[in-house]
Amino acid sequence: MFPTFAKDGSDRVIPLFAVSKEGLKQRLDQLSGPARTWTEASGFAAGPGECLAVPDPEGRVGLALVGLGDAAGAARHRFLVGRGASSLPAGTYKLSGGGLGQDHLAEAALGWLLESYRYTRYKAGKAPGARLLAPEGVDAGRIEAIAAGECLTRDLINTPAADMGPAELEAAARDLAKEMGAKVEVIAGDELLAQNFPMIHAVGRAATPARAPRLIDLRWGAWGRKITLVGKGVCFDTGGLDIKPAASMGLMKKDMGGAATVLGLARMIMTLGLPMRLRVLIPAVENAIAGESFRPQDVLTSRKGLTVEVNNTDAEGRLVLADALALASEEDPDLLVSMATLTGAARVAVGPDLAPFFTDDEATAAALSRAGSQVADPVWRMPFHAPYEKMIEPVIADLDNAPSGGMAGAITAALFLRRFAEAQRYVHFDIYGWVPAAAPGRPKGGAGQGARALLAALPEIVKL
Template identity: 65%
Template sequence: MRRSLSAFASTDQASIPLHVVTADSLAQWLDGQPERVRAWVANTGFQGRSGETLCVPDASGGIDMALSGLGSAAAQARNRFALGAARLKLPAGTYHLAGGLDPEAVAEQALGWLLAGYSFERFRHRPAEELSLPALKAPPGLDAKRIEILAAAEWLTRDLINTPASQLGPEELETTVLSLAEEYKAEVSVTYGDDLLVENFPLIHAVGRASDRMPRLLDLRWGDEGPRLTLVGKGVCFDTGGLNIKPGASMGLMKKDMGGAATVLGLAMMIMALGWKVRLRVLIPAVENAISGSAMRPGDVLTARNGKTIEVNNTDAEGRLVLADALALACEEAPDALICMATLTGAARVALGPDLPPFYTDDELLAEALARAARAESDPLWRMPFHAPYESLIEPGIADLDNAPSGGMAGSITAALFLRRFAEGAQRFAHFDIYGWQPTAAPGRPKGGVGQGARALLRALPEILGPDIAPGGRAAS
């Protein structure tokens, strides 16, 4: 069921015409229709608003055609994936797009249709017929395989984020990585528990040692030609805050604190499924930040893999610690591009809200490529600065670095500056401070876990690493 909902219908199936109209184009569309259609649309009050749908009956009472509205120009700027809303309203059946979409909008709307098929059903028992949704034939000229890969990868990300921590700890995250590796013939190595100290990953060990669920570093490699691309994702499977325990209200969504790991795994799946010519590496420090007698303490000084010392002034700022060891490991190979993704700071959400994650990079070409890609892929991002004058805020005096500067100012920027200290050696570095959660349902995005930034990266990276890495010698489009 889930596989069919994330794929297009067979082209040899009979299908119902689906006309997409805007509030402004409806009148012109109606001019070309027979009187019975014009009368039906007028009598039903359909106006082409965003997400509005209408079925026009034929003489026998079946569906002759369907209409889906995109709304006004202002509504289209505010609401992406409008066709996803139509999928949840139309009767079951197979449809084909019969016109009304600009060519550059077809891919977005087709992806929105597939994404609207997602629901997290693992713990719900419902009859299969309740899951029945309409299907869509791939529009002519669309790279249907690519859109289906994007949808399937996003479903993986959402499933991982939505799964409760009782069912998704470091071990289960490892199982997911191993399954991806088996499917795409990648290699995985894992460093566990006290071996993290032996192999010089002291920060990952310090964060995860208080939990009964063994901390580990997951290291996936795929591909043997092309530039080195390394993805690092925060894999804190649950975050109590440690001894600086979170209040209950703040702890409620902490199953999503591995959203960075979930997102880089989705991106890695896209890259492998599309057959990119890169030497891909995915590093995920998978831990649970728990409370016990062995938990790290406020005031502890830790030494990272690269030798830098860190004063722990808040055990709830643990994500940057586990990422620091992983980034230092990544840089030992001097990757051509190093991407870090993490559900890192509440400050990012205060500044930009849940739908607009910030990214940080010193590379102007990468920043420009990401800005263009975010618009083209309807995957919003906003660049924030590595503001050098704030470097002093992460320097406590007793150690090289402070994991939680006092004062509460510029929290997302200081976290990014902290991570940059461990990314030295990468040719290009970008950090994404994502939220990974859709707080209210929207077209193509039900309430719950959501990927952010992966599609934009998929489009932008060939501009930076060379178009030859992508199939056909071009950036994915």
């Protein structure tokens, strides 16, 4: 079950006050004598995410406080109110008495739901007992839909590869399609070769038959703009014959984070009933090591007809995405988006918290940047730098999947994908898909990135 808001009238409602350091004295002055005494004695200082339950005369929780920190540090934190979901006693809470502007109420409410997320497949647990009434003036249904999409993404990424291979990723897409009234078609195994998806097949052919490569194709909506989302579904990445060291392989269950993110975004779009023709393409593979593994120096011919020299089998994500992007481009969508945990270079450039994106369309870039700031889903534009095109052009093939030198790795990967993406607007996200240290609304583990920003920007980008 995905987290939802409490229902009005379902329980005694506890006032919840969001308090900044600058507003703490004023808030204390507004409390009753015993409540003020309790708060001062507890040492509450309105630090970022600091929570305090204040008893009433009967010993129940009479009100609660959550700290916002000071104005100077506001840019360093998001979803601070959400900390109350895991830190306050069980009960039904309602944001009261100002402390947050209207623009921040939706973020606070979403943060509460995201903080309530728990991954319990392998370990018993229950959701926090502190629940929030939807604040007045926010679109509660939209926030719940966004939270559900994000939690689906987290569940998929957090599941170990033994239980989240290509077949299980297909099953997750089919479950979502059944729930939302969408349709799914799948091309698997050697049929990929027969239907001209040679690079998806090459990357995944060394896996066992039960984990055979496949292309998952989900469609929803009968009218409106054509939006196609392509997500990298490498369910585990050994690196292939260019095998990763153990330290680099440890988190490779998350290498299908792009697929998980586009499925979570698709859930948001379908739940909200946005007027569009949505298509989701997921090349799902395991980059395994066996006698059938593709090799360094192999030259692959892509669906588009471009030849690719394989200079590193650990740069496999762009290969499977290339065939999927070529298929997507055959329908000339109004917007084509790829999401992938693609390069370590992107993490070096911007760290784990920012989702770098590439696009040639200035209006699309501006819309995404604005939306990311508005919905607390930070994104950062990076360039399709044309002078680097020569770096992906080897001697014996049209393209090189892993240029030597190690320079501009995120950009050269994006340029590689752009060769296969032909659409009115193309956006590529190079996401991390993982929270390395817990923060409000973002427990350690799998995470979506860029999806909420894209959802918020869609009306402006494609004029829904």
